[in-house]
Each structure stands twice: as structure tokens, then as C-alpha cells.
Amino acid sequence: MRAIAIVLLITVSAFQAPGQAITADSIFTKFYEVTGGKAKWDSITTYNLKRKYVSTNVASYDAEISGSLAEKALYKNEIIKGRGFIYGIKGTDAWRKVPLGSADKVTKYQVSNLSADKQGSMRLELYDFLIPFLDHEKRGFIASLVGPDQYNGKPVQKVELHNKEGRYTLLFDNATGYLVQSRLLAGGEEIISDFSQYVKSTYGILYPSKIEQKEIKRKASYVITSQLAVNEPIEPAKFKR
Numbered sequence: 521m522r523a524i525a526i527v528l529l530i531t532v533s534a535f536q537a538p539g540q541a542i543t544a545d546s547i548f549t550k551f552y553e554v555t556g557g558k559a560k561w562d563s564i565t566t567y568n569l570k571r572k573y574v575s576t577n578v579a580s581y582d583a584e585i586s587g588s589l590a591e592k593a594l595y596k597n598e599i600i601k602g603r604g605f606i607y608g609i610k611g612t613d614a615w616r617k618v619p620l621g622s623a624d625k626v627t628k629y630q631v632s633n634l635s636a637d638k639q640g641s642m643r644l645e646l647y648d649f650l651i652p653f654l655d656h657e658k659r660g661f662i663a664s665l666v667g668p669d670q671y672n673g674k675p676v677q678k679v680e681l682h683n684k685e686g687r688y689t690l691l692f693d694n695a696t697g698y699l700v701q702s703r704l705l706a707g708g709e710e711i712i713s714d715f716s717q718y719v720k721s722t723y724g725i726l727y728p729s730k731i732e733q734k735e736i737k738r739k740a741s742y743v744i745t746s747q748l749a750v751n752e753p754i755e756p757a758k759f760k761r
Contacts, residue, residue: 544663544679548653550697555718556725561654564723565590568749569649578740586754587646589655594646595758603627607634607642610759614639617761631761637707640685644706650727652688652702653681660684671700699728710736723750 552558569585584597584604593610606617606629616638617629634642647654656663666678671691681688686706693700698718704711715728731744 542665542677544665544681547665547677547679547692547697548656548663551651551692551699554697554726556720560723560725561651564650564654564725564750566751566754567650568752568754570747572745573742574744575740575742578738578742580742585649586758587649588754588759589646591759592643592646593759594642595754596642596645607638608759608761609634609639609642609646613761614642615761641707641709644686644704648702648704651699652690652704653679656681676700698726708737712736721748721750723748725750 549558552561555561566586566588569583569587571583571585572580573583574580579600582599584595584599586595587593591610594608596607597604598607599605603619604627605619608615608617614634615631616634617631620628620630644652647659653661653663660683661681662683663679663681666680666689669676669678669691671693675694676691677694679690679692681690686704688705689703690699691701692698698715700715702711702713702715704713712734714732715730716732717728717730718726719729720726727746727748729746731742731746733742733744734740
């Protein structure tokens with residue numbers, strides 16, 4: 521019992537300043553501090569991601585992703601066997617582009633509206649591709665501290681984050697302050713993401729370059745590798761139907 525008490529004490533004290541109670545916000549604050557500083561995160565306006573999704577039980581694919589926080593716009597090009605399937609949102613507009621014809625010809629697309637669930641998922645992804653809790657209060661999320669927990673045998677702090685579009689359970693490593701796991705319930709799906717191999721972007725923030733992700737309903741598992749670029753130009757055409 522004494523050993524357990526010491527572990528819990530260490531878990532709490534690492535996330536709180538002397539004389540202050542631990543809160544969800546103090547955990548977020550530590551994350552910002554150890555990954556580049558709050559000022560850096562607050563100055564993000566756009567980002568580009570290159571990703572590889574490798575799976576042993578569903579189709580693997582590459583992805584080109586661009587997001588604009590100011591425009592509330594997200595572009596995803598999921599490339600499967602040389603063919604790009606494009607998803608986009610901008611404000612209240614949301615669309616999907618499916619390539620027509622063979623891959624060796626100029627690509628033409630069939631454009632359709634996204635379902636309400638897919639739109640909701642992409643609005644969450646716009647921030648998830650960075651961190652789920654970025655600007656969480658402005659986005660209508662409520663954050664609450666659950667308390668100490670264990671993750672792969674290490675002490676962590678658990679935080680819940682929710683609004684009308686989804687609910688996150690987030691685990692933060694006590695020793696590093698990094699986000700190590702996100703469990704998202706939204707649109708009838710549960711997605712579990714385990715984050716590792718934090719690296720420094722040229723912009724100056726740390727991000728997880730490796731993610732092990734499971735989509736429970738689809739029974740899909742991926743190992744994702746990422747390269748992040750922040751506040752670099754984005755072609756305006758990406759945010760148009």
C-alpha cells in the first residue's frame with residue numbers, strides 16, 4: 521500500500537505547481553511546456569502532414585493532409601494503389617471526391633456531399649492531427665480530470681474531454697508530460713491511438729511521429745508514421761470542391 525501511495529503522489533506532483541491543485545488545465549499546460557511552449561502552439565494557423573498508414577488486416581495507404589484552423593478547413597487525400605480519394609471541409613461545406621477512370625489518365629472526380637457523421641469526424645480531425653485539446657474551450661469542449669492511472673506499467677494522468685461531437689479519454693505520461701494515448705468515441709466509432717517517438721518539427725514543436733491506431737467497429741489496425749510541417753503555404757484549391 522505504501523508503494524502504491526508513493527507512485528500516486530509522484531504522478532500527481534509532476535503535473536502541479538507547488539501549492540496548487542492538479543487540474544486538467546495544469547496537465548495541458550505541462551504538455552505545452554515540454555513540446556515547445558504555449559506561444560508556439562497558439563501561433564499555429566496552418567499545417568501539412570504526410571502520413572503512411574500500414575495495416576495487416578485492411579488496405580494500407582498514404583495520406584496528404586492540410587489543415588487551416590482560421591478557415592476551419594481540412595483536406596485529406598488518401599492514396600490507395602496510386603489513386604487519390606479526397607475528403608474536404610471548409611466551414612459548413614463538406615465534400616468527397618472519388619476518382620473516375622484508370623490511373624494512367626488525367627483524373628476526373630465524382631463529387632458528393634459528406635454524411636453528417638463524416639463531417640463531424642473531420643471537424644474533430646482538424647485538431648486531432650495536431651492535438652485533440654488545442655483551443656478546446658473555444659470549440660465547446662469540457663475538460664475534467666479523472667486522476668492517476670497506469671499505461672504500459674507507467675504512471676499517467678487521465679483526462680476526459682467532451683462536447684456534442686465526441687468524447688476523448690486522454691492519458692498523459694507522468695515522467696515526460698507527453699500525450700501517450702487517446703480514446704475517441706464519435707460517430708458510432710471508437711478509435712484508440714497510442715502515440716510514441718516524439719520528434720521536433722522545423723517549426724519548433726514536438727509531435728508523435730509514430731501512432732498505433734485501432735478502429736474498433738471497423739476492426740482496422742494501423743501503424744502510422746507522420747511528417748509535420750507548420751505554417752507553410754497551402755494551395756487554395758485544396759479547400760475547394
